[in-house]
Amino acid sequence: MNPVLIVKTLSFLMLIISGFMLIPAAIALACGETRELISFIVVILPLSALSGWFVLSFRKRKTEAFSTRDGFIFVTASWLAASVAGSLPFIISGAIPSFPDAFFETVSGFSTTGASILTDVDCLPRSMLFWRSFTHWLGGMGIVVLAVAVLPLLGIGGLQLINAESPGPTVDRITPRIADTAKILWIIYIGFTVAQTALLMIAGMDLFDALTHTFGTLATGGFSTKNAGVGHYDSAAIEIIITVFMLLASISFSLHYRALTGRLRSLAGETEAKVFLLIFIISTMAVALSVYGESYPSFGESLRHAAFQAASILTTTGFATADFEQWPFFAQGVLFLLMFIGGSSGSTAGGIKVFRIVILLKQAFIEMLFLIHPRGIFTLKVNNGVVRKDLVYSVAGFFFLYIFMLLCTSLVVASSGYDLTTSLTTALATLGNIGPGFGEVGPTNNYAFFPDYVKWFLSFAMLVGRLELYTVLIILTPEFWRRR
Amino acid sequence: MNPVLIVKTLSFLMLIISGFMLIPAAIALACGETRELISFIVVILPLSALSGWFVLSFRKRKTEAFSTRDGFIFVTASWLAASVAGSLPFIISGAIPSFPDAFFETVSGFSTTGASILTDVDCLPRSMLFWRSFTHWLGGMGIVVLAVAVLPLLGIGGLQLINAESPGPTVDRITPRIADTAKILWIIYIGFTVAQTALLMIAGMDLFDALTHTFGTLATGGFSTKNAGVGHYDSAAIEIIITVFMLLASISFSLHYRALTGRLRSLAGETEAKVFLLIFIISTMAVALSVYGESYPSFGESLRHAAFQAASILTTTGFATADFEQWPFFAQGVLFLLMFIGGSSGSTAGGIKVFRIVILLKQAFIEMLFLIHPRGIFTLKVNNGVVRKDLVYSVAGFFFLYIFMLLCTSLVVASSGYDLTTSLTTALATLGNIGPGFGEVGPTNNYAFFPDYVKWFLSFAMLVGRLELYTVLIILTPEFWRRR
Numbered sequence: 001m002n003p004v005l006i007v008k009t010l011s012f013l014m015l016i017i018s019g020f021m022l023i024p025a026a027i028a029l030a031c032g033e034t035r036e037l038i039s040f041i042v043v044i045l046p047l048s049a050l051s052g053w054f055v056l057s058f059r060k061r062k063t064e065a066f067s068t069r070d071g072f073i074f075v076t077a078s079w080l081a082a083s084v085a086g087s088l089p090f091i092i093s094g095a096i097p098s099f100p101d102a103f104f105e106t107v108s109g110f111s112t113t114g115a116s117i118l119t120d121v122d123c124l125p126r127s128m129l130f131w132r133s134f135t136h137w138l139g140g141m142g143i144v145v146l147a148v149a150v151l152p153l154l155g156i157g158g159l160q161l162i163n164a165e166s167p168g169p170t171v172d173r174i175t176p177r178i179a180d181t182a183k184i185l186w187i188i189y190i191g192f193t194v195a196q197t198a199l200l201m202i203a204g205m206d207l208f209d210a211l212t213h214t215f216g217t218l219a220t221g222g223f224s225t226k227n228a229g230v231g232h233y234d235s236a237a238i239e240i241i242i243t244v245f246m247l248l249a250s251i252s253f254s255l256h257y258r259a260l261t262g263r264l265r266s267l268a269g270e271t272e273a274k275v276f277l278l279i280f281i282i283s284t285m286a287v288a289l290s291v292y293g294e295s296y297p298s299f300g301e302s303l304r305h306a307a308f309q310a311a312s313i314l315t316t317t318g319f320a321t322a323d324f325e326q327w328p329f330f331a332q333g334v335l336f337l338l339m340f341i342g343g344s345s346g347s348t349a350g351g352i353k354v355f356r357i358v359i360l361l362k363q364a365f366i367e368m369l370f371l372i373h374p375r376g377i378f379t380l381k382v383n384n385g386v387v388r389k390d391l392v393y394s395v396a397g398f399f400f401l402y403i404f405m406l407l408c409t410s411l412v413v414a415s416s417g418y419d420l421t422t423s424l425t426t427a428l429a430t431l432g433n434i435g436p437g438f439g440e441v442g443p444t445n446n447y448a449f450f451p452d453y454v455k456w457f458l459s460f461a462m463l464v465g466r467l468e469l470y471t472v473l474i475i476l477t478p479e480f481w482r483r484r
Numbered sequence: 485m486n487p488v489l490i491v492k493t494l495s496f497l498m499l500i501i502s503g504f505m506l507i508p509a510a511i512a513l514a515c516g517e518t519r520e521l522i523s524f525i526v527v528i529l530p531l532s533a534l535s536g537w538f539v540l541s542f543r544k545r546k547t548e549a550f551s552t553r554d555g556f557i558f559v560t561a562s563w564l565a566a567s568v569a570g571s572l573p574f575i576i577s578g579a580i581p582s583f584p585d586a587f588f589e590t591v592s593g594f595s596t597t598g599a600s601i602l603t604d605v606d607c608l609p610r611s612m613l614f615w616r617s618f619t620h621w622l623g624g625m626g627i628v629v630l631a632v633a634v635l636p637l638l639g640i641g642g643l644q645l646i647n648a649e650s651p652g653p654t655v656d657r658i659t660p661r662i663a664d665t666a667k668i669l670w671i672i673y674i675g676f677t678v679a680q681t682a683l684l685m686i687a688g689m690d691l692f693d694a695l696t697h698t699f700g701t702l703a704t705g706g707f708s709t710k711n712a713g714v715g716h717y718d719s720a721a722i723e724i725i726i727t728v729f730m731l732l733a734s735i736s737f738s739l740h741y742r743a744l745t746g747r748l749r750s751l752a753g754e755t756e757a758k759v760f761l762l763i764f765i766i767s768t769m770a771v772a773l774s775v776y777g778e779s780y781p782s783f784g785e786s787l788r789h790a791a792f793q794a795a796s797i798l799t800t801t802g803f804a805t806a807d808f809e810q811w812p813f814f815a816q817g818v819l820f821l822l823m824f825i826g827g828s829s830g831s832t833a834g835g836i837k838v839f840r841i842v843i844l845l846k847q848a849f850i851e852m853l854f855l856i857h858p859r860g861i862f863t864l865k866v867n868n869g870v871v872r873k874d875l876v877y878s879v880a881g882f883f884f885l886y887i888f889m890l891l892c893t894s895l896v897v898a899s900s901g902y903d904l905t906t907s908l909t910t911a912l913a914t915l916g917n918i919g920p921g922f923g924e925v926g927p928t929n930n931y932a933f934f935p936d937y938v939k940w941f942l943s944f945a946m947l948v949g950r951l952e953l954y955t956v957l958i959i960l961t962p963e964f965w966r967r968r
Contacts, residue, residue: 068858333898333907337891360884367881368958374552389873396880397851400844403887407821414817420922421904423817438904474852 004058005066006074011054013078017085018048020138021131024089028127036127039093047085069480075146076472079139079463083107086135095128100452100459107459109135111466112143112348114222114318114435117448117455122227126208129225133212140219140348141189143466144253145182147346188256192218196245203237217242218249220348222318222435229443231321236304239321243311247280250315250343271382272344272355276314279341279354283310283334290331295322306331314338316350318435320443332438339428339437350433350465352402356395358382363392401469405461406431412457416450430458431465488542489550490558495538497562501569502532504622505615508573512611520611523577531569553964559630560956563623563947567591570619579612584936584943591943593619595950596627596832598706598802598919601932601939606711610692613709617696624703624832625673627950628737629666631830672740676702680729687721701729704833706802706919713927715805720788723805727795731764734799734827755866756828756839760798763825763838767794767818774815779806790815798822800834802919804927816922823912823921834917834949836886840879842866847876885953889945890915896941900934914942915949 025040027033066074086109087102089095096102101117108115109132121129193214200210212225226232230242248256251273259267267273287306288299296302305322312319313335324335342351359382366378380387409427414420418440425437426447436443447458464472474480509524511517550558570593571586573579580586585601592599593616605613677698684694696709710716714726732740735757743751751757772783772790780786789806796803797819808819826835843866850862864871893911898904902924909921910931920927931942948956958964 069856072855329901329903329907330895330899332904333895336898336904336908337895340887340891360881361888363877364881364885364888365961367878368954368961369963371556371954371958372553372961372964389877393847393873393876393880394851396877396884397844397848399884399887400880401848403824403883404845404848407824411814411817411821414820415814417813419813419905420816420820420909423813424820424908425904470852470855474855477849477852477856479853480856 001073002067002070006070006077008055008058009066009074010077010081011051014047014051014081014085015055017082017138018044018051020134021047021089024127024131024134027130028125031126033125033127036089036093036095036125039089040127040131042092043085043088072471072474072480075467076463076475079107079110079142079467082110082135082138082142083459083463086110086131089131090128093125093128095124098452100455101448104447104455104459105132106135107462108435109133109221109223110139110142111433111462112136112139112219112221112316112350113430113433113462113466114216115430115441115458115462116223116435116446117450119446119448120227121225124225130208130212133215133221133223133225136219136221136223137193137215139466140215140221140249141186143348144185144189144346146467184257185253188253188260189218192245192248196241199241200238203241204235205233205238213242214245216319217245217317218348220246220249220315220317220343220350220433222312224319229321230308230319234321239304239308242319243308246311246315246317246319247277249317250347250349251276252344252346254346271358275358276344276354279338280310280314283314283338286334287327287331290328290334294328295326295331309335310338313434314341315343316432316434318429320436323442323444325438325442325444336425336428336438339425339432339434342432352399352432355382356398359387359392359395360399363396398469401473402431405464405469409457409461413450413454416454426458427461430461433462433465485557486551486554490554490561492539492542493550493558494561494565495535495542498531498535498565498569499539501566501622502528502535504618505531505573508611508615508618511614512609515610517609517611520573520577520579520609523573524611524615526576527569527572556955556958556964559951560947560959563591563594563626563951566594566619566622566626567943567947570594570615573615574612577609577612579608582936584939585932588931588939588943589616590619591946592919593617593705593707594623594626595917595946596620596623596703596705596800596834597914597917597946597950598700599914599925599942599946600707600919600930601934603930603932604711605709608709614692614696617699617705617707617709620703620705620707621677621699623950624699624705624733625670627832628669628673628830630951668741669737672737672744673702676729676732680725683725684722687719687725689717689722697726698729700803701726701801702733702832704730704733704799704801704827704831704917706796708803713805714792714803718805723788723792726803727792730795730799730801730803731761733801734831734833735760736828736830738830755842759842760828760838763822764794764798767798767822770818771811771815774812774818778812779810779815793819794822797918798825799827800916800918802913804920807926807928809922809926809928820909820912820922823909823916823918826916836883836916839866840883843871843876843879844883847880882953885957886915889948889953893941893945897934897938900938910942911945914945917946917949 021040021044025037025044028037028040083103083106087106090102090105091097091099096105104117118124196214196217197210200213201207205213209225215221216223224230230239255267255270255273284307287310288303291306292299292302296305308321309324324332340352341357342353343349345353345355359380362380366380369376369378380392406427409431410423413423413426422439422441425439426441429435429437429441441447505524505528509521509528512521512524567587567590571590574586574589575581575583580589588601602608680698680701681694684697685691689697693709697714699705700707708714714723739751739754739757768791771794772787775790776783776786780789792805793808808816824836825841826837827833829837829839843864846864850864853860853862864876890911893915894907897907897910906923906925909923910925913919913921913925925931
């Protein structure tokens with residue numbers, strides 16, 4: 001363990017975050033939101049001073065490497081520290097006076113969940129709305145860098161699969177060094193941000209709305225600046241743009257890099273992206289056929305709402321244009337099923353992830369082949385490469401732990417007096433970083449009514465889900481802290 | 485493949501079943517239920533004649549062995565054929581006039597699920613009530629023999645674990661030959677039946693009720709002969725007797741054999757049974773504390789209902805003494821959680837089974853140890869024996885397939901217009917062979933209202949769950965039928 005290095009790196013992260021806070025501070029200044037401006041300054045000054053001092057005072061030490069153990073601590077601590085720091089402006093300005101609420105909201109932001117305890121966002125000052133959506137964007141970028149460049153090194157739940165097994169240009173090691181990889185990912189992310197913002201403005205949004213909704217989309221977060229969410233605009237063009245970018249944000253950013261650098265041919269074998277899009281198309285059709293004639297008179301309108309909602313849930317974004325709890329139960333069942341899937345690995349999406357589902361399905365099939373031919377030898381292939389057995393193990397372990405955490409979280413929610421549908425989908429929506437669920441946490445509801453202990457636990461669940469379970473849970477085992 | 489042998493063995497099974505039908509026929513005769521008597525005779529005569537003819541005509545062939553493939557076909561076909569034959573008296577007598585309904589009820593009986601499409605059992609003729617409960621008893625015995633003696637040979641979902649890995653007296657191979665094993669299991673089963681029936685009669689039930697409720701208990705089925713179920717008697721003594729026998733029936737029958745033959749010492753290391761009882765105790769306490777003061781004024785009464793209901797759901801029996809949907813949501817959440825567990829392997833209980841949960845939990849923990857110490861070597865031990873990696877695989881594959889089937893079944897139910905809670909718990913209650921769920925299929929409801937296609941699918945789900953998924957699903961793959 002190397003506490004000095006961890007603290008130094010965390011301080012560096014805090015310095016960056018306090019730097020990013022200058023943007024909402026500037027917005028507060030421009031909009032004349034004095035109270036909010038003061039709140040940001042009150043946070044930025046001591047935070048940057050303290051973290052800057054830490055960074056500088058430990059500066060001259062010789063180069064040190066992070067151990068795997070340090071990696072786990074750093075990753076968890078960084079999301080935690082960012083959430084605490086990020087919640088301070090909400091508390092100080094009085095936008096969200098209670099700490100559990102503000103912490104929940106900020107964890108929800110950085111974890112790109114999009115579950116909100118706010119009952120009225122329309123009345124929130126612009127600088128606060130911006131900061132809220134901005135946490136999505138920062139968290140989204142953080143998770144892409146983490147998933148593509150850091151987590152595979154830690155060997156979490158099968159994420160190492162891709163770099164270990166893909167033939168040809170390895171997906172994870174876009175470039176050999178993490179810093180370079182991160183830089184490329186930032187460029188793609190910023191490129192998408194500029195593109196979507198521009199398109200949304202062309203479609204009729206003002207710059208502020210376009211930017212905040214772009215943050216919510218690309219991070220697959222789901223915070224909106226309107227009480228009615230994306231439904232507020234009631235514009236097919238806006239919905240189509242957001243649908244497309246939700247899907248893009250849920251496809252591995254490594255693929256985007258390869259696509260943008262012209263290596264289109266290497267994309268043909270990408271099982272995960274293909275299955276992801278197939279799931280999207282099938283579920284959209286299923287939902288559209290279910291709501292057609294029941295909730296909407298025309299098939300076009302049915303398709304529009306179905307595609308948006310299927311994309312929103314599958315990509316774990318959680319935007320809503322319609323109250324899908326009013327839809328036929330079959331359509332709701334399809335969305336419920338999508339909650340168990342999630343986006344692709346190496347993207348900003350949460351959930352179990354498509355590649356894990358693919359591996360588990362293939363493994364279950366191989367298990368059957370093995371029963372038919374007990375002496376047969378079967379190999380599990382993804383993207384034309386053989387998947388090593390220990391990776392399948394890792395994925396299977398992840399899946400079990402996910403369902404286990406899901407049921408435990410449901411029980412905690414139920415303990416506060418909520419029905420089965422609410423409890424289970426609250427757990428799904430937080431652990432999978434989706435946002436809305438069914439029942440009391442449906443698309444027109446929020447998380448305000450839960451007692452504080454449930455909010456704390458759900459904040460924990462959002463972090464656990466976001467950081468691929470093991471990263472956080474491992475720190476809670478005594479074995480992690482035992483010296484060997 | 486050996487179709488002749490399969491047909492011959494199936495015919496033998498049909499001969500046995502038509503023989504067993506003589507008992508309800510005799511009851512019909514004794515009670516003066518002419519219509520029912522005729523219905524049984526109309527089934528017994530041609531069925532026994534036809535199957536007897538088949539058995540005799542193929543008699544003199546040389547000894548032939550079942551291949552693994554034949555085993556899968558035979559097991560699935562036997563449950564299917566028994567359910568079709570068993571449903572005939574219901575249809576012919578007019579007790580359950582519709583075939584999908586009668587088939588559902590009989591599958592529910594033989595699979596020891598206990599989900600019923602009957603809205604009023606009080607008015608059913610005694611011979612029909614007896615036959616309905618008797619299908620539980622026969623199915624329960626069938627599954628114990630299957631689980632202990634046959635499925636391990638087929639290598640299903642980790643069930644081979646126990647005989648392959650346990651040290652000392654192997655659990656599965658109580659005696660080397662299947663026929664001998666089956667005989668011992670029958671003796672234990674009949675012994676339990678006599679004991680429970682006698683105790684229930686001492687507690688105040690008449691012979692008929694005692695016998696039918698014993699069938700429902702030992703098979704962990706759940707069919708009652710009263711509309712109010714076990715709650716009808718409102719007797720603490722009866723509930724305690726049933727609770728104890730539900731738990732006994734959910735513990736591996738191999739353990740009972742060892743206990744009865746005095747090898748008590750070898751039981752000490754039995755992880756599955758210990759964990760099973762621990763889960764029962766913890767969930768009983770949790771439910772009792774939740775309902776105390778809320779649903780029942782005294783703690784004693786709370787404990788009584790909590791223990792009965794926790795045992796009923798955990799053992800996948802499904803008897804009810806209270807409408808647990810009126811309980812606080814935390815208590816409901818605990819019962820919901822128990823629905824994902826089920827009883828022990830080698831018992832009459834359904835569900836995922838405790839030993840699979842134990843293995844998956846241990847595996848998830850090992851996965852974490854491995855992340856902390858990437859070069860470490862960790863072995864998964866159960867009952868002091870090392871569990872082979874391919875068995876963990878098998879269990880992990882089973883778990884994924886279970887959740888997958890669960891969600892698919894939920895979607896089918898939802899497609900008929902039922903809410904999430906109803907859809908999901910209907911799937912859980914049928915796939916896990918439990919019986920009651922939540923929502924529209926709660927303990928005071930039944931399955932009568934579902935459209936026929938849902939009843940067919942749920943019948944399928946009950947069979948799939950009962951036969952440990954793979955046995956049935958494997959037959960649906962093209963690979964199974966391909967010649968090599």
